[in-house]
Amino acid sequence: MKLLPEDPRITAYALGEIADEQERKEIEAAVKESPELQQAVAAIQEMGDLLGASFADEVAPELSEFEKAAMEVEPRNEKPVGRLLSWPVLSSAAAIALLAILLVPQLLQKEEDYTFQAPERADAQGSKEYREVDVSIPAELIEGTPMPINAKNLEPAPTAAPRMIMEMNAPKDEDSAVASASTKLKLDLQQAPTVEASAVEYEELADSVALGASASSSGYSNLVTGTGVTLSRGSQQATAGRVSLAKQVASPALVDRFSIAEGGCFPELQPKPQLDPKFNTETYDVIEETDFRSPLVAPLSTFSIDVDTASYANVRRFLNQGQLPPADAVRIEELINYFNYSDAAPSESLEEGGDPFAVHMAQSYAPWNSENRLLRIALKGYEMPWEERPASNLVFLLDVSGSMNQQNKLPLVKEAMGLLIRRLDERDRVAIVVYAGASGLVLPSTTANNHETIEYALNNLKAGGSTNAGAGIELAYKTARKHFIEGGNNRVILCTDGDFNVGTTHRGDLATIAEEQADEGVSLTVLGFGMGNYKDGMLETLSNKGKGTYAYVDSQTEARKVFLEDLASNIFKIAKDVKIQVEFNSAQVKAYRLIGYENRRLKAEDFNNDAKKAGDIGPGHTVVALYEIVPPSADIELPGVDTLRYQAAAETELVPSEVATVKLRYKQPDGDVSKLITHAVSSDEINEMNQSSEDLRFSAAVAAFGLKLSSSESAEDYGFGEIRELALKAQGKDIGGHRSEFIDLVRKAGELSQ
Amino acid sequence: MKNEQRISQSQWVRSLVDTHAADLTRYATSILRDPDLAKDVVQDVFLKLWKEPRATIEGHERAWLFKVCRNRSLDIYRKGGRMQPMNDAISEQTPVESPSPQVQAEQHDSHARIVQMMQSLPENQQEVVRLKFQNGMSYKEIAAVTELSVTNVGFLLHTAIQTLRTRVAAVGE
Numbered sequence: 001m002k003l004l005p006e007d008p009r010i011t012a013y014a015l016g017e018i019a020d021e022q023e024r025k026e027i028e029a030a031v032k033e034s035p036e037l038q039q040a041v042a043a044i045q046e047m048g049d050l051l052g053a054s055f056a057d058e059v060a061p062e063l064s065e066f067e068k069a070a071m072e073v074e075p076r077n078e079k080p081v082g083r084l085l086s087w088p089v090l091s092s093a094a095a096i097a098l099l100a101i102l103l104v105p106q107l108l109q110k111e112e113d114y115t116f117q118a119p120e121r122a123d124a125q126g127s128k129e130y131r132e133v134d135v136s137i138p139a140e141l142i143e144g145t146p147m148p149i150n151a152k153n154l155e156p157a158p159t160a161a162p163r164m165i166m167e168m169n170a171p172k173d174e175d176s177a178v179a180s181a182s183t184k185l186k187l188d189l190q191q192a193p194t195v196e197a198s199a200v201e202y203e204e205l206a207d208s209v210a211l212g213a214s215a216s217s218s219g220y221s222n223l224v225t226g227t228g229v230t231l232s233r234g235s236q237q238a239t240a241g242r243v244s245l246a247k248q249v250a251s252p253a254l255v256d257r258f259s260i261a262e263g264g265c266f267p268e269l270q271p272k273p274q275l276d277p278k279f280n281t282e283t284y285d286v287i288e289e290t291d292f293r294s295p296l297v298a299p300l301s302t303f304s305i306d307v308d309t310a311s312y313a314n315v316r317r318f319l320n321q322g323q324l325p326p327a328d329a330v331r332i333e334e335l336i337n338y339f340n341y342s343d344a345a346p347s348e349s350l351e352e353g354g355d356p357f358a359v360h361m362a363q364s365y366a367p368w369n370s371e372n373r374l375l376r377i378a379l380k381g382y383e384m385p386w387e388e389r390p391a392s393n394l395v396f397l398l399d400v401s402g403s404m405n406q407q408n409k410l411p412l413v414k415e416a417m418g419l420l421i422r423r424l425d426e427r428d429r430v431a432i433v434v435y436a437g438a439s440g441l442v443l444p445s446t447t448a449n450n451h452e453t454i455e456y457a458l459n460n461l462k463a464g465g466s467t468n469a470g471a472g473i474e475l476a477y478k479t480a481r482k483h484f485i486e487g488g489n490n491r492v493i494l495c496t497d498g499d500f501n502v503g504t505t506h507r508g509d510l511a512t513i514a515e516e517q518a519d520e521g522v523s524l525t526v527l528g529f530g531m532g533n534y535k536d537g538m539l540e541t542l543s544n545k546g547k548g549t550y551a552y553v554d555s556q557t558e559a560r561k562v563f564l565e566d567l568a569s570n571i572f573k574i575a576k577d578v579k580i581q582v583e584f585n586s587a588q589v590k591a592y593r594l595i596g597y598e599n600r601r602l603k604a605e606d607f608n609n610d611a612k613k614a615g616d617i618g619p620g621h622t623v624v625a626l627y628e629i630v631p632p633s634a635d636i637e638l639p640g641v642d643t644l645r646y647q648a649a650a651e652t653e654l655v656p657s658e659v660a661t662v663k664l665r666y667k668q669p670d671g672d673v674s675k676l677i678t679h680a681v682s683s684d685e686i687n688e689m690n691q692s693s694e695d696l697r698f699s700a701a702v703a704a705f706g707l708k709l710s711s712s713e714s715a716e717d718y719g720f721g722e723i724r725e726l727a728l729k730a731q732g733k734d735i736g737g738h739r740s741e742f743i744d745l746v747r748k749a750g751e752l753s754q
Numbered sequence: 755m756k757n758e759q760r761i762s763q764s765q766w767v768r769s770l771v772d773t774h775a776a777d778l779t780r781y782a783t784s785i786l787r788d789p790d791l792a793k794d795v796v797q798d799v800f801l802k803l804w805k806e807p808r809a810t811i812e813g814h815e816r817a818w819l820f821k822v823c824r825n826r827s828l829d830i831y832r833k834g835g836r837m838q839p840m841n842d843a844i845s846e847q848t849p850v851e852s853p854s855p856q857v858q859a860e861q862h863d864s865h866a867r868i869v870q871m872m873q874s875l876p877e878n879q880q881e882v883v884r885l886k887f888q889n890g891m892s893y894k895e896i897a898a899v900t901e902l903s904v905t906n907v908g909f910l911l912h913t914a915i916q917t918l919r920t921r922v923a924a925v926g927e
Contacts, residue, residue, distance in 0.1 A: 068772065071800045072768050
């Protein structure tokens with residue numbers, strides 16, 4: 001056989017693609033005789049190897065366990081599945097509206113008056129209305145034999161009670177004894193007569209009416225567990241009801257800071273007649289930027305890690321709406337930690353005595369002030385294979401108030417839960433607690449292999465009613481504790497838009513509960529949704545105290561990140577109480593400051609105190625902290641202290657070549673004793689910004705962005721254009737497209753700030 | 755295959771997702787240039803798998819999945835979707851300097867150059883090259899996925915490799 005090197009059969013032969021044995025032998029013989037053909041074959045194979053290796057460089061899109069779960073879902077016949085299911089609300093919404101109007105005619109009295117005059121607490125005893133509501137709980141929902149509930153005729157709580165009272169006379173074994181064809185509930189709906197509002201939409205009305213309307217109209221019935229629920233809308237509830245109405249008044253929206261005001265009481269409302277139409281009812285805690293400190297005054301900087309990401313999503317929402325975010329909504333560490341970085345995971349496994357996370361350090365110069373150094377400390381948690389996860393006892397605490405009834409809220413949660421449940425098995429337990437006007441156990445703690453039971457409960461969740469997070473949280477924790485898994489992942493997952501307007505809404509109370517429960521081993525993950533009346537500060541505090549993650553879902557894209565990409569990181573932990581303490585060397589450092597982490601600061605002595613709690617880190621999490629360091633040569637004014645007169649100089653080691661020592665402490669997820677890791681930062685290990693890693697450059701760009709948005713003076717002269725440029729060059733492989741999205745946000749912020 | 759007859763439909767789908775989902779996503783991304791969109795496509799592919807009689811797919815699952823994935827991706831691609839021109843994305847993303855060790859950097863560069871050269875090939879050639887060298891498919895499988903004849907696939911691959919060899923040689927000189 002005579003063959004030319006250009007013959008496609010040579011290529012096929014070189015790639016092992018000649019199927020016919022006879023033909024292959026012939027080609028083989030021809031190649032053997034011709035050096036030219038041999039060369040061609042070798043070159044083709046070489047090219048093949050090169051192509052194979054080049055393609056191998058291409059990062060395969062990573063699929064999380066949950067993304068894979070989403071791909072396995074069996075289609076249903078009625079609707080295309082896999083995307084967000086539509087939520088059947090419209091029909092019941094009309095009914096809610098009707099009932100709402102019947103129940104609270106006072107609400108519509110004066111239609112054009114914006115004045116809100118909160119009554120003194122003592123006179124808040126308006127007219128009472130009682131409604132008897134049929135609540136039916138589908139017996140098949142509950143495991144075990146259906147038993148009728150002894151429905152007592154419930155008395156309304158005393159109206160003088162300052163708070164909503166929620167009594168759950170649960171039978172001893174709530175898992176088996178909860179079922180009834182019909183339960184009579186008597187609701188005490190008390191509305192203060194002075195409520196005035198305009199342009200109230202039916203949904204909001206329904207909100208304020210609570211259980212009465214929703215229970216009867218939307219099958220919102222399987223909420224109730226135990227023998228009875230007493231719901232009373234006392235003076236505070238009445239006020240709170242009006243608060244939620246106030247928020248909905250079309251454009252001159254009112255400030256409702258008081259809804260989570262300290263002390264839990266509601267001050268009088270004195271709205272200004274003219275308010276910025278853009279003003280909404282979101283609340284943020286004040287963030288005070290940390291000033292530079294001299295190591296002579298404060299040689300130690302101590303803080304707890306923070307893996308939250310909520311602030312970034314919230315900032316993005318503002319910018320996408322064409323507004324610069326309020327400075328207090330910007331928590332720089334949450335901006336920085338939103339992104340994935342390619343810092344290497346620990347090389348040594350836990351069995352070999354390795355740490356659950358790797359620590360990386362690098363130095364460059366601050367882009368906004370090239371005199372100053374920038375120290376980047378990055379922690380990278382190991383990726384836990386899904387099969388190695390600890391047994392989980394998860395209690396979902398779902399806000400099913402009317403405001404959650406939007407496509408990008410509760411339906412998203414349901415879909416995500418459906419996916420999660422597909423990946424859990426008989427080792428794991430799942431329970432669902434909902435709260436709105438009342439709270440209840442929709443799904444008693446069930447082993448996760450009972451897919452059908454869980455899915456039934458999920459599919460029957462309905463939204464409606466107002467929000468009483470307090471009682472819901474208590475019930476959720478109670479359920480979690482009851483099924484506590486020793487050494488497992490015991491967690492309450494709160495999904496809410498944060499509008500805690502009834503009941504135990506005092507932030508301190510809720511936070512105390514969360515903290516106590518975290519001490520007992522039940523963590524709290526907070527997933528925030530929605531916009532407009534979002535209570536950022538409260539949710540952040542809760543997740544901090546509850547030792548969990550706080551993420552904010554403002555869009556389906558974000559839902560994909562939170563639920564599909566990051567869920568495992570957010571619901572498991574690989575180390576707890578992770579604290580960082582940096583000691584600065586005054587010979588090398590004139591002053592320093594930690595960028596962000598304002599509300600994560602710890603006292604220096606807390607670092608070695610194992611009783612002092614700190615943040616947890618989840619599998620695959622990256623936590624980044626940036627310090628800006630002023631060199632000794634710099635000329636800056638610092639508040640100092642006088643030379644001390646009585647203190648003997650501490651025993652010091654003169655190590656002029658070191659900038660700082662970074663110390664970390666952490667505990668194993670089930671441990672009580674912390675482990676210490678120490679790293680020294682040498683002063684000559686520093687790179688120019690453009691020589692630094694993409695990760696350092698990108699995190700520096702995010703930090704600069706955060707500083708600018710929080711109106712920090714330090715980044716005043718550094719423009720959004722420069723930030724964008726810096727980020728653009730540090731985009732890297734950008735899996736998930738989060739970095740390019742950031743670059744676009746910088747552009748928007750730049751345009752808005754002009 | 756006989757073994758698999760006994761596993762349930764959902765176990766079957768699950769095992770296919772485990773084995774192929776990542777490759778399919780990468781493949782769809784190469785067409786759509788949007789990983790999120792690609793994931794949606796792959797999800798659609800597996801939804802379609804449920805509706806297809808299992809017997810008609812078993813034995814050539816991979817080719818079937820890639821074929822459906824290809825058609826779906828191309829549908830979306832033709833509708834416009836949210837693509838951005840590849841060249842812009844690349845030129846903006848390519849870092850100016852590389853901090854990695856020199857050898858690695860050079861290797862990386864040569865790989866990057868090959869990928870760039872490949873992107874100047876006609877689309878049908880790029881596609882078979884990708885299926886062959888990224889997914890390790892046989893001519894026959896590629897033919898099933900792209901609905902071309904085996905001879906045609908062989909010819910496209912051959913031409914692509916010849917072109918790339920010429921260009922690499924030209925750069926080398």
